[in-house]
Amino acid sequence: MLTKINHIGIAVKSLDDAIPFYRDNLGMEFKGIDEVAEQKVRVAMLQVGESKIELLEPTSDDSPVARFIEKNGAGIHHLAYEVVDIVAAIAKLTADGVRMIDVQPRSGAHGTRIAFVHPKGSNGVLTELCQIGQ
Numbered sequence: 001m002l003t004k005i006n007h008i009g010i011a012v013k014s015l016d017d018a019i020p021f022y023r024d025n026l027g028m029e030f031k032g033i034d035e036v037a038e039q040k041v042r043v044a045m046l047q048v049g050e051s052k053i054e055l056l057e058p059t060s061d062d063s064p065v066a067r068f069i070e071k072n073g074a075g076i077h078h079l080a081y082e083v084v085d086i087v088a089a090i091a092k093l094t095a096d097g098v099r100m101i102d103v104q105p106r107s108g109a110h111g112t113r114i115a116f117v118h119p120k121g122s123n124g125v126l127t128e129l130c131q132i133g134q
Contacts, residue, residue, distance in 0.1 A: 001089050006082040006130045007045070007052035011065050012074050015044045015057045022046045022053055034109040041065050043109040054080070054109070078116070080128035086113050089129050093117065105131070 012018040015033065023030045028046035035042045040063030044055040056077055058066035068077055083089040086105045094100060099121030108114035108130065117127040 001083060001092060002081040003084060004082050005051050006080045006128075006132075007054045008076060009054045009056055009078040009080060009126075009128070010075065011056050011058075011068050011072075011077040013057070013069060015042055015055055018055050018057075019044055019046075022055070028053060032110070035059065036107070036109050038106065039064065045110055078126040078128050080114075080130045083129050083131055086115055086129055086131035090115050093121075098122070 010018075019030065022028045023046060026048075028048045031045040031047055031052070033042055033044045037059075040058060040060040042057045042059055044057075046053045046055070056065045058069065060066065065077065090100065090103060090105065094103060099118040100115065101118050102115035105113040105115050108128075111133060113131040113133075115129045117129070119126050
C-alpha cells in the first residue's frame, strides 16, 4: 500500500522566517509555495533526497495548524506516506477499523490527493496518505 515516505510536515509561524534555515543553512532545494485555502495554510516544499519537508504556515487563527502551534508550539506536525491509489488505501484502513479524519480524498498542496489518519488510529502520530497527481 505505501510506496515511500513522501514528506514530513512541520508547522511554522512564518514561512519567510523558516525557509532560509532549510534552504540556505541545510541546503535543501526549495520547490515553491502553494496555498491550500480549504485547510487555511500556505505550504512551502523543500526537497531532500527522495523525500520532502513541508513547511505549514497558518493563514487564519482558526486553522488546524494555528491550533496545533497554539497547543504544541512550532514543530513536527505530521508524517506523509505516498500511496499509488489513495481510494484503495482509505478503503483498506477503514475496513481494518482504523480511525480516519478523511474517508474521502481531498485536494492537497502541489497537485496531490490526500487523506489523514486520526492520531488515535495511528499511535499518536497524525498520518497523511498522499497520492501524487489527481
